[in-house]
Amino acid sequence: MDAPRVNLYLVGFAGTGKSTVGRQAARTLDYTLLDVDHEIERVQGKAIPQIFAEQGEPAFRALEREFIASGHPTEGCVVSCGGGLIVADGMLDLLKSRGVVICLHASLATILERTSRANNRPLLAGENREEKLRTLYAAREAIYRRAGTMILTDSRPLREIVSHVLRVYRQEARDWRPTA
DSSP: OOOOOBEEEEEOSTTSSHHHHHHHHHHHHTOEEEEHHHHHHHHHTSOHHHHHHHHOHHHHHHHHHHHHHHSSOSBSEEEEOOTTGGGSTTHHHHHHHHEEEEEEEOOHHHHHHHHTTOOOOGGGOSSOHHHHHHHHHHHHHHHHHHHSEEEEOTTOOHHHHHHHHHHHHHHHHHHOOOOO
């Protein structure tokens, strides 16, 4: 019997390493890497900040939901999710019904440093970036803690983080069953 090719969904706050870890995990598993934000940008033909500016956050969250519900293969993917994807009601359950969910975590200091040069994060744009980050993180922390196995990405070599993610993924994928 073939090993399960259950999708792996990486969630967590901006700057926790979802894209970087996802890229390496997908390569190791020989899965397709899908970055939800990049896929939405590709389909919409617009950058995330432009979607936020023209349509608002609720429209963007609807695009995320649509992508998770039906916009990608049901197996053989590592999916790097945007930081706010699991915040909307029902999104975490939807992800868990589609595959294994692992939450990457980092300290606020690390997140601030990793996101300091990014200009594609509409919810952190403008003045008082650190205050916005702290407020947003505090609002989301409880749901991240419920998301799934949490893996710390601070001050660890990438290969160690990826190895930990893959170890957890393989264990959870063996027992994963789709839900209605």
